[in-house]
Amino acid sequence: MTTEYKDTLKMLQTLTKTTDYLRKNNLKTVNAKMLPAFNQIYTGISTLTDSFYGCAQLEGNKVLDNLKDAMDNGAALSAFFEEFDKWNSILSTDLETLNGYAIKLDYDFHKLMIRIHNISSEDLIANLKKELDKLKSKSENNYKKLIEFLNSFSYYWGKLDPEKDEFEHFETCVSELKEHAEKYIWLYDMLADMRSKKVLYGIIKFWIDLDFDYKNTLVEKNFDSYFDMDILKGMSGEEVIVDCGAYTGDSILSYLENFTGYSKVYAYEMVPSIFEKLKENLKDYENIEFHNAAISSNAMSKKKVFINDNSKVSTISLKDPENASVYDDEASVPNKPDSKVPVEMTTIDHEIPEKITFIKMDIEGSETDAIKGGKNHIKIDKPKMAIAAYHKYSDLWDLAEMLNKLNSNYRFYLRYNGASNGYMTSEYVLYAV
Numbered sequence: 001m002t003t004e005y006k007d008t009l010k011m012l013q014t015l016t017k018t019t020d021y022l023r024k025n026n027l028k029t030v031n032a033k034m035l036p037a038f039n040q041i042y043t044g045i046s047t048l049t050d051s052f053y054g055c056a057q058l059e060g061n062k063v064l065d066n067l068k069d070a071m072d073n074g075a076a077l078s079a080f081f082e083e084f085d086k087w088n089s090i091l092s093t094d095l096e097t098l099n100g101y102a103i104k105l106d107y108d109f110h111k112l113m114i115r116i117h118n119i120s121s122e123d124l125i126a127n128l129k130k131e132l133d134k135l136k137s138k139s140e141n142n143y144k145k146l147i148e149f150l151n152s153f154s155y156y157w158g159k160l161d162p163e164k165d166e167f168e169h170f171e172t173c174v175s176e177l178k179e180h181a182e183k184y185i186w187l188y189d190m191l192a193d194m195r196s197k198k199v200l201y202g203i204i205k206f207w208i209d210l211d212f213d214y215k216n217t218l219v220e221k222n223f224d225s226y227f228d229m230d231i232l233k234g235m236s237g238e239e240v241i242v243d244c245g246a247y248t249g250d251s252i253l254s255y256l257e258n259f260t261g262y263s264k265v266y267a268y269e270m271v272p273s274i275f276e277k278l279k280e281n282l283k284d285y286e287n288i289e290f291h292n293a294a295i296s297s298n299a300m301s302k303k304k305v306f307i308n309d310n311s312k313v314s315t316i317s318l319k320d321p322e323n324a325s326v327y328d329d330e331a332s333v334p335n336k337p338d339s340k341v342p343v344e345m346t347t348i349d350h351e352i353p354e355k356i357t358f359i360k361m362d363i364e365g366s367e368t369d370a371i372k373g374g375k376n377h378i379k380i381d382k383p384k385m386a387i388a389a390y391h392k393y394s395d396l397w398d399l400a401e402m403l404n405k406l407n408s409n410y411r412f413y414l415r416y417n418g419a420s421n422g423y424m425t426s427e428y429v430l431y432a433v
Contacts, residue, residue: 317364347373365391
């Protein structure tokens with residue numbers, strides 16, 4: 001039982017006893033003599049709600065409004081008593097739920113999810129705006145970098161431009177959490193170690209509070225991205241590896257820094273110029289099969305993607321229409337996009353006949369499609385997987401849910417591999433082993 005829990009319960013019990021006393025004495029309105037007592041009740045409800053939930057009122061509850069109306073305008077107290085009972089029931093139920101968690105992290109996570117459930121979207125967005133203002137006051141430079149970073153990848157998370165009153169990024173984040181809160185709770189329960197649970201808690205805390213300090217405690221400092229040795233300790237020197245989004249070969253080289261060998265590597269990179277660097281960087285290694293193709297689902301596999309190979313961005317996403325356009329085939333393109341090179345789209349199941357033992361995916365938002373296109377291998381082979389899970393808010397739970405439905409024997413982990421001073425909780429990896 002946390003100190004917060006004890007203090008909250010004690011204060012709630014005091015408020016409940018006070019209102020019960022007033023009702024038993026059949027008090028109908030607030031008179032001048034009782035005004036100081038009602039001011040204390042108002043302050044108590046407001047303080048307790050703010051300290052426990054981080055807001056003045058809960059979504060849809062009018063307890064403070066009705067009390068204020070009774071104190072200022074002589075309105076009947078019956079409306080206040082009715083709303084107080086609702087407020088009391090919500091807080092009592094939430095406290096009872098949290099009292100069941102002996103581990104502080106479990107308590108904190110479920111309290112955060114309760115807060116998201118009980119607070120209006122408007123209040124959650126208002127809190128994010130307030131935290132953004134704090135960041136601006138603290139460091140104008142960091143504030144500008146944050147805005148620039150998010151808008152560079154607005155096709156992932158939405159635009160953020162306070163000068164133009166554009167808060168799509170916050171709205172998308174809050175909407176996702178409000179709509180799918182139960183999915184994040186499911187994922188938390190599915191995660192196989194406390195470090196993973198802490199990462200998930202920290203990610204959501206950042207989304208809701210822009211809590212950079214807590215995020216920085218999550219950074220993985222012992223192992224390379226995609227190769228946490230505590231999670232992948234069952235790897236052998238005979239792995240059949242599929243690298244989706246092989247880029248310039250950095251992940252494969254990292255693999256070779258951590259493991260003694262492999263049987264075969266299938267390396268997929270869709271951007272032609274980067275693909276050439278991939279082949280050059282790994283030309284001295286045997287049993288690597290290179291493919292200049294986009295990994296996707298069966299529904300997309302007969303299409304072609306036109307890549308802007310002169311793009312200034314370091315990585316290209318199929319979600320970014322400026323640099324990637326998908327068409328059924330070349331004949332269906334009304335006017336071939338300038339400077340865009342046609343690249344094949346394919347699937348893991350179509351491409352690879354042998355048993356796969358490890359899959360790494362970082363394909364800029366196409367991870368869910370790639371899983372659909374590799375479902376047979378996932379069902380039958382149960383390859384170990386390390387997947388970038390940050391290109392859509394929903395990827396965190398959606399990817400795990402997809403894999404769990406395909407093969408219920410997977411255990412899931414989360415690791416955060418971003419920089420300590422990063423401006424967004426990107427660079428987190430979902431492991432399935």
